[in-house]
Structures are given as C-alpha cells and as structure tokens.
Amino acid sequence: MINVLTQNGAEIARRAGREIVAVQATAKNLTKSRDCSLEGISLVPDANSIVDHPEIDVVVELIGGTDVAKQLVLRAIDNGKHVVTANKALIATHGNEIFRRANDNGVIVAYEAAVAGGIPVIKAVREGLAGNRIEWLAGIINGTGNFILTEMWDRGRAFEDVLAEAQALGYAEADPTFDVEGIDAAHKLAILAAIAFGTPLSFDDVYTEGISKITPEDIGYAAELGYRIKHLGIARRSDAGVEMRVHPTLIPERQLLANVNGVKNAVLAYGDAVGPTLYYGAGAGAGPTASAVVADLVDVVRALDVQPESRVPALGFQSASIRALPAVPMAEVETTFYLRMLAAEQPGVLAEVSSILADHHISIEAVVQKQPPPGIEQVSLIMLTHRVKEGSVNEAIARIEGLTTISGQVTRIRVEHLDAD
Amino acid sequence: MINVLTQNGAEIARRAGREIVAVQATAKNLTKSRDCSLEGISLVPDANSIVDHPEIDVVVELIGGTDVAKQLVLRAIDNGKHVVTANKALIATHGNEIFRRANDNGVIVAYEAAVAGGIPVIKAVREGLAGNRIEWLAGIINGTGNFILTEMWDRGRAFEDVLAEAQALGYAEADPTFDVEGIDAAHKLAILAAIAFGTPLSFDDVYTEGISKITPEDIGYAAELGYRIKHLGIARRSDAGVEMRVHPTLIPERQLLANVNGVKNAVLAYGDAVGPTLYYGAGAGAGPTASAVVADLVDVVRALDVQPESRVPALGFQSASIRALPAVPMAEVETTFYLRMLAAEQPGVLAEVSSILADHHISIEAVVQKQPPPGIEQVSLIMLTHRVKEGSVNEAIARIEGLTTISGQVTRIRVEHLDAD
Numbered sequence: 109m110i111n112v113l114t115q116n117g118a119e120i121a122r123r124a125g126r127e128i129v130a131v132q133a134t135a136k137n138l139t140k141s142r143d144c145s146l147e148g149i150s151l152v153p154d155a156n157s158i159v160d161h162p163e164i165d166v167v168v169e170l171i172g173g174t175d176v177a178k179q180l181v182l183r184a185i186d187n188g189k190h191v192v193t194a195n196k197a198l199i200a201t202h203g204n205e206i207f208r209r210a211n212d213n214g215v216i217v218a219y220e221a222a223v224a225g226g227i228p229v230i231k232a233v234r235e236g237l238a239g240n241r242i243e244w245l246a247g248i249i250n251g252t253g254n255f256i257l258t259e260m261w262d263r264g265r266a267f268e269d270v271l272a273e274a275q276a277l278g279y280a281e282a283d284p285t286f287d288v289e290g291i292d293a294a295h296k297l298a299i300l301a302a303i304a305f306g307t308p309l310s311f312d313d314v315y316t317e318g319i320s321k322i323t324p325e326d327i328g329y330a331a332e333l334g335y336r337i338k339h340l341g342i343a344r345r346s347d348a349g350v351e352m353r354v355h356p357t358l359i360p361e362r363q364l365l366a367n368v369n370g371v372k373n374a375v376l377a378y379g380d381a382v383g384p385t386l387y388y389g390a391g392a393g394a395g396p397t398a399s400a401v402v403a404d405l406v407d408v409v410r411a412l413d414v415q416p417e418s419r420v421p422a423l424g425f426q427s428a429s430i431r432a433l434p435a436v437p438m439a440e441v442e443t444t445f446y447l448r449m450l451a452a453e454q455p456g457v458l459a460e461v462s463s464i465l466a467d468h469h470i471s472i473e474a475v476v477q478k479q480p481p482p483g484i485e486q487v488s489l490i491m492l493t494h495r496v497k498e499g500s501v502n503e504a505i506a507r508i509e510g511l512t513t514i515s516g517q518v519t520r521i522r523v524e525h526l527d528a529d
Numbered sequence: 530m531i532n533v534l535t536q537n538g539a540e541i542a543r544r545a546g547r548e549i550v551a552v553q554a555t556a557k558n559l560t561k562s563r564d565c566s567l568e569g570i571s572l573v574p575d576a577n578s579i580v581d582h583p584e585i586d587v588v589v590e591l592i593g594g595t596d597v598a599k600q601l602v603l604r605a606i607d608n609g610k611h612v613v614t615a616n617k618a619l620i621a622t623h624g625n626e627i628f629r630r631a632n633d634n635g636v637i638v639a640y641e642a643a644v645a646g647g648i649p650v651i652k653a654v655r656e657g658l659a660g661n662r663i664e665w666l667a668g669i670i671n672g673t674g675n676f677i678l679t680e681m682w683d684r685g686r687a688f689e690d691v692l693a694e695a696q697a698l699g700y701a702e703a704d705p706t707f708d709v710e711g712i713d714a715a716h717k718l719a720i721l722a723a724i725a726f727g728t729p730l731s732f733d734d735v736y737t738e739g740i741s742k743i744t745p746e747d748i749g750y751a752a753e754l755g756y757r758i759k760h761l762g763i764a765r766r767s768d769a770g771v772e773m774r775v776h777p778t779l780i781p782e783r784q785l786l787a788n789v790n791g792v793k794n795a796v797l798a799y800g801d802a803v804g805p806t807l808y809y810g811a812g813a814g815a816g817p818t819a820s821a822v823v824a825d826l827v828d829v830v831r832a833l834d835v836q837p838e839s840r841v842p843a844l845g846f847q848s849a850s851i852r853a854l855p856a857v858p859m860a861e862v863e864t865t866f867y868l869r870m871l872a873a874e875q876p877g878v879l880a881e882v883s884s885i886l887a888d889h890h891i892s893i894e895a896v897v898q899k900q901p902p903p904g905i906e907q908v909s910l911i912m913l914t915h916r917v918k919e920g921s922v923n924e925a926i927a928r929i930e931g932l933t934t935i936s937g938q939v940t941r942i943r944v945e946h947l948d949a950d
Contacts, residue, residue, distance in 0.1 A: 112802045116662050122727055122850035123659050125838065220657070226803035228657020236641070236649020238544050239823025241537050306543055364785055364809060374807075381533045382647035382820035385810030386795075388785060390803060399803035402660025414839045417546065418831055429543035 109168065109398040110144040116402075124406045132158045159184040166408050168401060169193040178202050185209050185217070190412075192404040194221035194397050200295035203302070203309040207422040214416040218404035223296045224249055224373040226396025227389040228403060233377050234303045234424030240379025242304040244344035246357075246526055249296040251371035251391040252280045252287035253319050253339040257327075257356075258369045261336065264324045279371060289318035290339065290354040297341030300375065301352050305345050305433065306425035310352070313435035314341075317355035326448060326519060329490045330358050333474060335446075335523065336366040342524065349434030351441050358446050358523040364388075365526065376526060384526070439499030444473070447491045447501075448519040449508065453480065457513045461489065464511075468504040470496045486515060492523065530589065530819040531565040537823075545827045553579045580605040587829050589822060590614040599623050606630050606638070611833075613825040615642035615818050621716035624723070624730040628843040635837040639825035644717045645670055645794040647817025648810040649824060654798050655724045655845035661800025663725040665765035667778075667947055668796035669789050670717040672812040673701045673708035674740050674760040678748075678777075679790045682757065685745050700792060710739035711760065711775040718762030721796065722773050726766050726854065727846035731773070734856035735762075738776035747869060747940060750911045751779050754895060756867075756944065757787040763945065770855030772862050779867050779944040785809075786947065797947060805947070860920030865894070868914065868922075869940040870929065871907045878934045882910065885932075889925040891917045907936060913944065 110130055113120065121127045129148070134155045152158060159167055159180050167184040169191060171177045177198050181191050186209070193199065199206070199219050210217045220230045224247065233242065248254050252274060259270040271288065274280035286292045298311040319339045330337050335358035343352045359366050364386055368374040373391025378384050390396035411419050421427055451457045458475070465472060471494045478488040493501070505518045531551055534541065542548045550569070555576045573579060580588055580601050588605040590612060592598045598619050602612050607630070614620065620627070620640050631638045641651045645668065654663065669675050673695060680691040692709065695701035707713045719732040740760050751758050756779035764773045780787050785807055789795040794812030799805050811817035832840050842848055872878045879896070886893060892915045899909040914922070926939045 112660050116660060116801070119662055119727070120660065122846045123842075125842075125847045226800075227806055228653045231657045232649045232653055232808075235828065236652045236824055237820065238827040239533050239537060239541065239820045241540055306540070362788075364788060367783075367785060367788060379647075379820060380537070381816040381823070383811050383817065385648055385808070387653075387806070387808060389806035395802040396804065399658065399660045399800060402802070403657055406659040407656065410839055410841065412839075414835050418833075418835050420831065421544075421546075425543045426546045 109170070109401050110146070110149070112395070112398040112402050114145055120402060120406060124409045126409060128405050128409055131164060132161060134158060155180050156183065159187055159189065164189060165412060166190045166192060166405060168405070169195060170401070171195070172197070174198050174201055181206060181217070182209055185213050185215055188213055188215060190216045190218070190408045192218045192401055192408060194219070194401060196222040196292065196295040196299065200298040200309055200311040203299070207427065210422065211416070211427050216408050216411060216419060217422055218408055219299070220404050221397045221400035223299050224375055224387070225251075225389070225391040225393065226399040227373060227375070227387045227391070228400065229300070229375045229387045230303060231403075232385070232387050233300065235420060237377060237379045237382060237385070238424065240381045243378045243380060244342065245300055245304055245375060245377040246340050246342045246365065246524065247297070247300065247375035248338055248365060248368050248373050249341050249375065249391065250287055250290070250293040250339060251373055252284065253290070253293065254368065254373070255279050255371045256288065257319060257322065257337060257339060260322070260324055261327050264328070266324060267320055267322060288320050290316040293339065293341045293354045297343055297352055297354055300341070301343035301350060303424045304343060304377065305350055306423065306430055307350060307433050308430055310432070310435065313352055315353040315355070315438050319356050322356050325488070326446075326521065329448065329476065330446065331361070332476065333492060334361055335359060336361050337521065338365060338368075340524070345433065346436070348440060349436045351436040353438065353441065356521050358521055359526060363526055439497065439502065441498050442495050443498070444495050444523040445493045445501050446521040446523050447493065447505070449489050450486045450515045451489045452513040452515075453485055453487050454513065458489065460511055460513060461508055464504050464507045465493070468500045470494070470500060470504055530591070530822050531567070531570070533816070533819040533823050535566055541823060541827060545830045547830060549826050549830055552585060553582060555579060576601050577604065580608060580610065585610060586833060587611045587613060587826060589826070590616060591822070592616070593618070595619050595622055599627075602627060602638070603630055606634050606636055609634055609636060611637045611639070611829045613639045613822055613829060615640070615822060617643040617713065617716040617720065621719040621730060621732040624720070628848065631843065632837070632848050637829050637832060637840060638843055639829055640720070641825050642818045642821035644720050645796055645808070646672075646810070646812040646814065647820040648794060648796070648808050648812065649821065650721070650796045650808045651724060652824075653806070653808050654721065656841060658798060658800045658803060658806070659845065661802045664799045664801060665763065666721055666725055666796060666798040667761050667763045667786065667945065668718070668721065669759055669786060669794050670762050670796065670812065671708050671711070671714040671760060672792035672794055673705065674711070674714065675789065675794070676700055676792045677709065678740060678743065678758060678760060681743070681745055682748050682752075685749070687745060688741055688743060709741050711737040714760065714762045714775045718764055718773055718775055721762070722764035722771060724845045725764060725798065726771055727844065727851055728771060728854050729851055731853070731856065734773055736774040736776070736859050740777050743777050746909070747867075747942065750869065750897065751867065752782070753897065754911075754913060755782055756780060757782050758942065759786060759789070761945070766854065767857070769861060770857045772857040774859065774862065777942050779942055780947060784947055860918065860923065862919050863916050864919070865916050865944040865946075866914045866922050867942040867944050868912045868926070870910050871936040872910045873934040874901065874906055874908050875934065879910065881932055881934060882929055885925050885928045886914070889921045891915070891921060891925055
C-alpha cells in the first residue's frame with residue numbers, strides 16, 4: 109500500500125484534492141526489511157500509539173484476525189478516527205458492532221479490500237446498483253480455491269496435488285482450511301449479502317462447504333455435460349427470506365463466471381432493473397489490496413468535512429433501515445443437482461434409483477452411465493436433476509445409499525444456471 | 530425510470546435517506562400513452578418550466594442529441610440544479626463546457642448512464658480504481674454492434690442481413706450510422722478516457738472505424754487462428770500521450786471480453802496496482818438506463834448538503850488538475866495486425882508479400898493460405914504480424930496492393946492481446 113501511495117501520490121492527490129500521507133506504521137516485526145520506502149513514516153512499536161495519535165485522521169488496518177484488529181479498530185473509532193480495513197473476518201463477524209460504533213462516533217469504516225481484493229465490487233453493488241432491488245449474487249470470491257479448481261480442470265490433477273503446489277507457490281496458506289473449506293468465501297459472502305439486501309451481517313447463517321472432496325472425475329463428467337465446477341458464494345432473497353451458501357457448483361460452461369480462471373475473482377450480481385452485471389479482477393495480492401485500500405482512502409479523504417448523514421452508509425442502506433430477514437434453511441433451498449454414484453453392473457439398478465427419485469418428486473434431466481475399467485464390477489452413474497428442494501434430494505440420497513446395489517456415498521453437487529429465474 | 534422509482538421507491542429511500550419524487554416531466558408527445566404510472570407527476574409542455582422550477586432539486590435529461598439537451602442542461606445548471614443525464618453525445622462533445630459551468634454553479638452533473646448503460650463503470654473507474662494509474666482500457670460499448678458481430682459469429686451470417694434483422698427487432702436504429710460506424714462507441718470512449726487519465730474530454734481525437742466491412746470470412750479465419758472479432762473502444766496512455774480508437778479488433782478467444790455476446794457491454798480497465806478488472810452487463814435498454822440514472826440520483830441526493838469541494842469531481846480528478854495530453858496519431862499506434870488478401874495462385878507471391886513486409890520491419894507470426902473454391906484462380910492469404918506501428922503497415926499495404934499478383938484491397942484488422950504489456 110505504501111508503494112502505491114508513493115508511486116501514484118501525485119495522481120492520487122489530483123483525485124482526492126489533498127495529499128494522503130502515511131505518517132506512522134507498526135508491524136509484528138519492525139526490523140524486517142520491507143520492499144517499500146519508509147521515508148517519512150515513523151515506525152512505532154505499539155499500534156495503540158497510532159490509533160491514539162491526535163493528528164492522524166485515518167487508520168488503515170491490515171492485520172487480519174479478529175482479536176487485536178477488533179480492539180484497535182474500535183479504539184480508533186472511539187478516538188474519532190476513520191478506519192479503512194481489508195479484514196473480511198472482522199467485518200463479517202463483528203461488522204454490526206463496528207458499524208454501530210462508527211455511526212455513534214460519526215466516522216467512516218471503509219472495507220472495499222475485504223471482498224474480492226482489487227475489484228471495486230462493494231462500491232459497485234452498494235452504490236452503482238442503488239436503483240435496483242438486488243435479487244441475487246454469485247461470486248468466485250476465493251482465489252486459492254479457484255486456482256486449485258482451474259488446475260484440476262486444465263490438467264486433470266487431483267485436489268491434494270494442486271493444493272501442495274499452491275502452498276509451495278505461496279498462493280495457499282500452510283493451514284489452507286480458511287480457503288479450501290470455504291470460510292474465507294463465507295466471510296465475503298456475508299458482507300456482499302448485507303450490502304445487497306440491506307440486512308445486518310449474518311455470517312453464522314452462511315452454509316459453507318469446501319472443495320476438498322471434488323475429484324477430477326467429477327470435473328470431467330461435468331465437462332461432458334457442458335458444465336464447469338466453480339466454488340461459488342451465492343446469496344439470494346425470496347419471499348421466504350435470504351439464503352447464503354458457499355459450495356462447489358456446476359455452472360454452464362458458456363457463463364462468463366465459468367471462464368474466470370486461476371486466482372482471479374468475479375462477482376455476478378442480478379438487479380431487477382439492470383439484470384445481470386459482473387465484476388472481475390484480482391481477488392488478492394499486495395497490489396490489488398492496495399488498490400482497494402487507497403480507493404477507500406480517497407473516498408474517506410473527500411468526505412472528511414462531510415456531515416455523517418450525507419455520507420454513504422456502511423452497508424449502503426441508512427443504518428436505521430437495516431432489517432434482518434429470515435435465513436432460509438438449506439433443506440428449503442431449491443437448485444438442480446449433479447449426482448454421482450457407484451452402481452453394481454446389473455439390470456434394474458437404474459430403475460431402482462429412478463424410482464426412489466420419483467418418490468421424492470425429483471425428475472431427471474440427464475443420465476450418463478460410464479463403463480467401468482476392466483476388473484471393476486461397478487459403473488459410475490451420473491445424473492442431473494431438475495430443480496428441487498435440497499431436503500428432498502437428501503432424503504432420496506439416504507435411501508439410495510441404502511440400496512445393496514449402490515456402493516459408498518452418493519456425490520451430490522449443486523448446479524446453478526445463474527439466469528434471471 | 531419512473532417505473533424503477535415507483536417499484537423500488539421504498540428501497541431507494543432506505544439507501545438515499547430520503548424519498549426521491551418525480552414531480553414534473555415533459556416529452557415531445559405528451560399525449561402518447563406510457564407504460565408507467567404518471568400519478569403525482571405533472572406533465573408540462575415546456576421543458577423550461579422544469580429547469581426553471583424553484584422547488585426542483587435535480588433535473589434528469591433523457592432527451593438525447595446535443596442541441597435542446599445542451600440548452601436545457603446549461604439552463605438547469607445556471608438555475609442551481611443538479612443534472613443527471615444519460616446523454617453520451619452531449620457529455621462527449623460538450624462535457625468540458627458543461628462541467629465547467631456546473632463547477633461555477635456548485636452543482637453536480639452525473640452521467641453514469643451515458644456509458645455502458647446499467648454497468649456502473651463510471652463509478653468503478655472514477656472512484657473504485659482511484660488508487661491506480663490507469664494504463665489502458667478496452668470496451669465493448671455498443672450493444673448493437675456487438676449483437677451484429679455475435680450473430681455473424683454464431684450463424685455465419687452477413688453484416689447486412691443481421692443489421693436488417695436488428696432494425697426489425699428494434700435493436701438498431703433506422704439510421705444505424707451512430708452504432709455501426711462507431712460514433713456512439715467513440716462518444717463513450719472519449720468519456721472513459723477522460724475519467725481514466727484525468728484529461729479533458731476530447732472526442733475529436735478518437736479514431737473511429739465501424740464494423741460494416743467485417744465479413745463472415747474474416748470472422749471464420751479469425752476463429753481458426755484462435756481469435757474473436759469484437760468492436761472495441763480502446764484508450765491507452767504512454768509516454769507519447771493518449772491514443773483513443775474505436776475499431777474492429779481480433780482478441781484471443783479465451784479472453785473474457787471475447788465471450789461478451791449479444792447486446793451486452795463490458796469494459797476491461799488496467800490499473801498499475803490492481804491489474805486488469807472487467808465490468809460487464811446490459812449496455813442499453815429502459816431498465817439498465819434507469820438503474821444507472823437512479824444510482825446517480827441517490828448519489829446526488831446524498832450529496833445535496835455537501836460542499837462542492839467535498840464531492841466527487843465530474844471526471845474524478847479535481848477540475849483544476851485536469852490536464853490535456855497529446856493525442857497519439859494512428860500512424861504511431863502499435864498493435865499486431867490481421868491481414869487478408871487475394872493472391873494469384875502462382876509461385877513466388879508469398880515471397881513477394883513477405884519481402885515487402887520485411888522491408889518495413891514487419892515480422893509475421895502466422896500465415897494461413899486457403900485453397901480457392903473450384904473455378905477461382907486466387908487464394909486467400911491471411912497473415913498475423915508481430916507488433917508494429919500502424920504507419921509502417923499502411924505503407925507496406927500500399928505496396929502490396931500495387932503488386933500485379935494481388936487483387937483488390939488488403940483487409941487489415943488490428944489485433945489486441947489485452948495483456949499488461
């Protein structure tokens with residue numbers, strides 16, 4: 109971020125109308141050498157001295173985590189300082205408290221960098237689509253997960269292989285749980301849903317499923333059926349309330365989202381007036397994060413002398429008008445499904461499976477049956493269903509798994525067409 | 530727009546913090562029936578009575594054209610009213626004057642709907658990428674042109690056929706010049722370039738070439754080489770200045786832009802910190818235009834009580850810091866080229882053509898030679914060059930067209946890889 113402020117300082121001042129100057133900084137390891145110039149920046153050992161400093165207008169929090177970061181952010185707010193943060197976990201889990209406190213103190217908390225890195229998607233959805241009732245959004249919002257799925261697709265490699273490589277390359281953390289199990293994406297989705305629907309942040313209501321069980325086999329079958337598997341965060345509102353879910357998803361290969369590859373992110377948002385809009389770019393990394401942080405800084409600096417009630421509210425809706433909506437349980441969520449199972453190679457199995465699905469009013473759009481390799485007595489049976497509630501599919505799957513002709517578990521991956529519907 | 534304000538009125542008020550109410554309207558034909566409720570709106574015969582009305586805060590201009598629209602917009606500004614407009618021609622050709630006048634009067638002129646319809650690309654580039662030095666942008670910013678090229682690609686149809694259909698469907702105007710000759714795109718590109726680079730609007734410097742000469746043949750050859758032909762507006766800054774150009778362009782088929790189809794628009798913007806970002810959605814139509822207009826209205830309404838110097842400047846840069854940059858002449862613009870020519874089917878022709886190209890320091894990346902249909906004595910010769918200045922290519926083409934072994938004109942289409950380069 110310091111590099112961007114230094115290199116583009118003149119241009120940033122031309123935009124903001126005044127210079128933005130970093131005056132103090134701190135870090136866990138103050139003696140570590142940095143790839144940026146620290147000229148004019150006083151390095152201090154204690155973060156509190158920054159958030160308490162009387163001449164600092166804006167505090168940028170790039171610590172991560174929710175303990176120290178939360179304390180510092182609240183202390184900065186209480187001291188009347190504006191805050192710019194890239195911390196998705198902090199906003200997703202403590203955003204309601206933080207925004208309330210900021211509101212009480214008449215300061216801004218800006219968090220563009222918390223979702224989809226350098227893509228200005230918070231601004232686009234919160235302000236650019238302000239005329240719309242936003243019906244749903246779906247995004248590839250974790251670069252590591254998308255890198256892994258892209259490699260699996262491009263080269264037919266296994267999840268574990270690619271993960272190990274991603275860790276070696278520094279794309280994935282030593283503990284990859286946050287990325288591959290969808291927690292990071294769930295943080296971002298909770299934020300996107302709140303700004304899309306004008307609801308409080310509600311991270312605990314996000315259903316979260318990772319990509320660690322996706323196999324090259326599933327990716328291959330999906331491709332034969334005309335789909336790509338992407339790890340999506342999806343939020344949708346309906347008369348029943350709001351559904352929020354992060355999980356691997358088959359999407360039609362012609363969709364732009366299906367062609368977002370590598371570490372890139374993209375968010376598709378559907379507004380009633382505008383229809384679908386998509387925002388694409390780098391979801392992580394020093395440059396993209398700095399891009400978003402500095403954009404927030406420019407916004408904050410422009411609004412320094414603006415009365416709080418004239419500023420863009422934290423979630424895009426006036427704080428008094430934020431309203432919770434019921435969380436739709438996953439059993440009630442309706443999608444189509446990709447099902448894969450290992451079936452004994454004998455007559456009548458397909459009839460048995462189909463009849464169970466019919467009992468649960470699940471109609472089948474496509475069936476693919478794969479001959480087994482020599483020496484294996486079972487066939488892979490792949491099905492695409494029509495739209496159905498997840499609860500019905502789960503009940504049907506439990507019965508199918510009880511069949512003596514079916515081995516092991518049924519793989520179940522949700523399918524989304526991402527149309528208006 | 531009235532429909533969006535009515536249907537989403539409650540949600541818009543939750544965002545803006547106050548109700549946005551349409552009170553007066555006018556139109557050429559006041560008695561025509563409308564597909565929106567006019568309850569509460571007084572229809573007046575004279576637009577001046579709106580721009581002069583003492584209780585109106587914001588005037589929305591959706592007239593189009595640059596005569597009446599300009600008079601009304603300037604009069605509204607002089608009366609201290611904020612203006613929201615969807616008029617790309619007006620902003621592209623009179624924006625400097627209009628923004629200066631708005632500045633003098635302390636009012637906002639918002640124009641999100643003028644570029645790429647419902648996609649909030651003005652906001653994204655002007656505010657969301659404020660930390661970046663924007664190096665270039667490239668966009669599909671005319672839906673009619675993109676619809677025609679998509680149909681030509683999908684079905685191998687000729688330009689004239691598709692245009693006639695588009696006119697019948699209402700996608701294309703009776704006089705399609707603005708769309709198919711690139712003038713509409715050039716208006717939008719001039720606006721995008723100004724907000725990207727902080728330069729005055731400079732529509733006259735946009736080089737403009739339409740799609741009417743693109744043939745299904747070229748689209749097919751491009752596909753064989755791994756490219757799609759799209760009508761792009763491209764703006765780039767370099768040490769030499771700013772280049773702005775609208776023309777058919779071959780782009781690699783794996784690029785997201787290559788997969789933006791039908792009437793959809795998309796803008797790819799490259800910032801030094803963030804890298805490439807892309808904004809996609811509906812570029813025209815009542816709903817998308819209303820989406821952008823209402824987003825502007827919300828911004829304006831939020832900023833009603835804000836001091837002018839704390840607002841986002843019209844071009845994203847403080848007006849005093851807008852600086853003209855030299856326009857780079859097309860002869861100096863460097864791209865790669867697709868060349869197609871009809872050559873006599875005899876030995877030595879390829880050698881002759883190659884030697885002319887070599888004289889002009891143009892190296893060839895790929896050559897395809899197509900056997901002619903029976904009875905035709907000529908072969909199609911297709912070449913992709915490496916990067917070279919347009920002036921050199923033009924000189925080489927003039928010499929190639931002089932060869933007795935080459936018939937007619939050489940087709941020349943620019944190729945862009947849209948990488949960082």
